[in-house]
Amino acid sequence: MENPETYKVLSCILEILKMMIESGAEIYRVEESAIRMFKARGAKKVDVYATTSNIIVSIETSDGVIKTHTRRIGSITTDIERIHKLNALARDISSGQLTLYQIKQRIHTIQVAPTYSRFVTILFYGVIAGAFYLFFNGRNWVEFLCSFGIGLVTGVLSKAADHIRINKFWIKFICSFIACMIAFSLRRFGVIESIDYIIIANIMTLIPGIGLTNSLRDLFVGDSISGILRLIEAMMLALAIACGYIITSFVFGGVM
Amino acid sequence: MNTLDVIIQVVTALIVTMGFGFLFNIRGSKLMVASVGGALCWGLFLLLGIWIQSEALRYFLVSLCSTVYAEMFARVLKTPATTFSIITLIPLVPGGALYYTTTFALSGTIEPFITKMIYTMELAVALSLGIVIVTAVFRSLPRRTQQ
Incomplete structure (x- = not known):
């Protein structure tokens, strides 16, 4: 493993690690791999040393060459298929x-690799909101349709x-604000009677459940910094x- | 709770989990495993309700089982356990409790607000505790040879 090769490998692998964190992998998994x-x-x-905001890697080869490299992590989303690959x-x-060439090709x-299309994603925002309405024992078909529609709007946003x-x-604030505005307006205009289940159903599509769980997991396996960063982020989103x-x-005008 | 409600809840739990599967880009057989897991989790939660009153305790038990399910299928399908462990618990995310907490806070009724807030936190902690315990156990198991 001579000099330029070492550097290229380092850079390539660091790119993989960066992508892992950005798709929502746990920190310990990234460090172990x-x-x-x-x-x-x-x-x-x-x-x-990896956190949810940057990675630092330092390697020492058998012929005594030492290389250190660092990458800044951008925004973190959840992309399970990407983590899998x-x-x-x-x-x-x-x-x-x-x-090295094969690695580069695989990264590319x-x-x-495609994700689900925009249309499918938006549709499923609606489906989730509709299904959650029924899940929470809402049993009114007009309200169900409203919940589905508001879900679609949240998806588009x-x-x-x-x-x-x-x-x-x-983004979360605007989504939640607009979803609630629509629900409240519909009640004001007498289209629907109760909005509780509709709002809960739509909050469920926005809630940062994954962030919270990942944060607690990082915390409990000892990656305190990442755990705390994720925890604060999840709480801010909520x-x-x-x-x-x-x-x-x-x-x-006031509550209820 | 009548049978129809139970069926509706389990079916919608399946749909909801699958919906999140689409949002989080889970594909192929993994999507199936995750969705069925979501429905099973909620079914188990309702079933445990026959014997156990405390919701927090039920949340904890379901979360234990769901993580075992996730770790097992992760090994079968050669994928990180994250693929299943969080998404199967989506029907249990205490969104309703959070909503009522906020509502009580808004209406200025302090006592129900605090009760509801503590309740929401209990559920969240119960969920994550289950995941954490099982993950820790599975991590300490000896790895199969990687190659």
């Missing part, structure tokens, strides 16, 4: 079968937000959602 991959590529010592790639690299394949550079707390609801109920 990093160590395994570098060891398989001939590093003598590997030190990895990256994990498989990490496993193949650890078993030492792949050349993962980067361009969330998807539209992908194309605008906007802070994610604002607060943003609650604010949307609170402001709407003030607009509509």
